[in-house]
Amino acid sequence: MNNLSTLLNQFEENIKKLLEEYLEIKAYVSQLEEENQKLRQEVIKFYKPLQEEAKKEKKPGPGFQNLARLYQEGFHVCHAHFGEARDDEDCLWCITFIKGRNNERGEGIDEEIRKTAP
Amino acid sequence: MKFTCPTSILSENISLAQKAVSIKSPFPVLTGILFVADEQNSTITLTATDLQMSIETSFPAKIINGGSVVLASKFLGDIIKKLPETELMFEYLPNEGKCVIKYGSSELSVATYRSEEFPKNEEVIDGESFYISGEEFSTFIKQVLFATGTDESRPVFTGVLFEIVGPELRLVASDTHRLAFRKTFIKREDTGKNINVIIPSRTLHEAVRIFGTVEEILIKISEGQVEFSGNGIKLTSRLIEGQFPNYQQVIPTAFKSNILVNKKYFLDSLERAALLPRDKDKTPVAKFYLEKENMIITSQSESGSIREELPISLEGEEFTVAFNTRYLIDVLKVLETEEIYLSLTGPLNPGVVKPVNDENYLCLVLPVRPS
Structure with a gap:
């Protein structure tokens, strides 16, 4: 019986330790998330005006060049994931945006598919 | 609840339902399959859910007593495949908290959970609906499904965009490095309403597996949910929230x-x-x-x-x-x-x-x- 009580006490201690560790990790994750969010906001604050400027300009200007640089440095510049880190491979939307291929005409896709055939 | 049915029919239906069983759920009842014996219609309905996707399948059986119970699915699914082809006798013993399965002169028992604890399956009502043949559905979905992403931090790319404009169904999937697009025409009542929803790739994998050989599938889409049905089977799933980026601009x-x-x-x-x-x-x-x-x-x-x-x-x-x-x-x-x-x-x-x-x-x- 005593043995069982000791085991239960040990178990309780272990759970307490585990909870302490969990709380420490939780606090650390929260701190990292906050920092990440802050950095993302800063990136957006810095590059968003350039993106807007680039949208207005028909010819690639310094805005576009900066966006291209941001993209080369490993961040998305597309609307869906602006400012987020990207993996090694290219992103279709970022490439389209950088190359100024935005096709905002809203035409049906049929015509575009037809054009792909030789 | 007490009923009899052939081993093969039960095994087939358990395998179907098991795909929606939640393996690591904090709610033990979700690790099971709900059995409902309907005396009036002489049918057994099996339901499994992980709260994201649910599968419901029915089959005829000889019902001795109606009722419902949730059976632990892991052991049931494994053992049912090993049983001989015979008429199985199922009996739920509520006082003992178990279900006894008799086969020939042998028997086994499976742990149970109370059916009242099992989440209710929400019907997809007031949604837009259309029909498509199982073969076409399977072919078209496979033609885009491979292009979906797996990065959970970008949920919209982990599913397939279903864009419906009039009788035209457009399926689009992308992992941002590639994009697959398929267009087809569907039988649909013209309500003048366009649909633009993202269905999780896991749901579509299951839908292809279940309905690929069915003659016709009825697909209902409502706010936040999609339901596929055909051949006595129903697959319901939550939709992915968010807006799929304008895919036309990248073509x-x-x-x-x-x-x-x-x-x-x-x-x-x-x-x-x-x-x-x-x-x-x-x-x-x-x-x-x-x-x-x-x-x-x-x-x-x-x-x-x-x-x-x-x-x-x-x-x-x-x-x-x-x-x-x-x-x-x-x-x-x-x-x-x-x-x-x-x-x-x-x-x-x-x-x-x-x-x-x-x-x-x-x-x-x-x-x-x-x-």
């Missing part, structure tokens, strides 16, 4: 070069080239030298090198481009035509793969930058 409208190539020969060459992945990151990359009548495919790693020459018909400029061969293999595998078009704009712009004589499909693939 190139003009090309520098278009090539026509035999799909089988191209696929075989790519599969051989893929055996030599790039040393630095193990990505299978091959270079494509496009000439007027030939395409030279090369790939090399520390293990060796390969050079293949394929006859093609090229219209436009000759140039060199590199692709992740897996992306091209994935799309060629789901195309049924003998020949395909590969249209290119340059070594950095997306290439477009398109089957010959099918204007309703295309797949965009981004090239790999020369290192």
Whole structure:
């Protein structure tokens, strides 16, 4: 019986330790998330005006060049994931945006598919 | 609850339902399958859910007493496959908290949970609905499903966009490095309402598996939910929240070069080239030298090198481009035509793969930058 009580006490201690560790990790994750969010906001604050400027300009200007640089440095510049880190491979939307291929005409896709055939 | 039914029928239906069972749920009841015995209709209905997706399947059985209970699915699913083909007798003993299954002169018991604890299956009401044949559904979904992403931090790319405009259904999937598009026409009452929803790829994998051979599937889409039904089976799933980015803007409208190539020969060459992945990151990359009548495919790693020459018909400029061969293999595998078009704009712009004589499909693939 005593043995069982000791085991239960040990178990309780272990759970307490585990909870302490969990709380420490939780606090650390929260701190990292906050920092990440802050950095993302800063990136957006810095590059968003350039993106807007680039949208207005028909010819690639310094805005576009900066966006291209941001993209080369490993961040998305597309609307869906602006400012987020990207993996090694290219992103279709970022490439389209950088190359100024935005096709905002809203035409049906049929015509575009037809054009792909030789 | 007490009923009898053949082993094979029960086994088949348990296997179906089990795909929606939650393996690691904090709620033990979700690790089970709900059995409902309906005396009036002489049917057994099995339901499983992980709260994201649920599968409901019914089959006829000889019901002695109606009722319902949730059975622990792991043991049940494993044991049912090992039982001999016979008429099984199921009996739920609520006082003992178990279900006894008798087969011949032998018996076994399965742990149970109370059916009242099992979440109610929400019906998809007031949604838009349409019919599509199982075979078409399976083919079309497979033609886009491979292009979905797996990154959970970008949920919209982990599913397939279902865009319905009038009688036209457009399916789009992308992992941001490639994009697959399929258009088809569906039987649908014209309500004048357009639909734009994203269905999780896991749901579609299951839907293809379950309904691929069904003559006709009824698909109902409502706010936040989709329901597939046919052949006595119902699959319900939550939709992915968020807006799929404008896919039309990434589809190139003009090309520098278009090539026509035999799909089988191209696929075989790519599969051989893929055996030599790039040393630095193990990505299978091959270079494509496009000439007027030939395409030279090369790939090399520390293990060796390969050079293949394929006859093609090229219209436009000759140039060199590199692709992740897996992306091209994935799309060629789901195309049924003998020949395909590969249209290119340059070594950095997306290439477009398109089957010959099918204007309703295309797949965009981004090239790999020369290192």
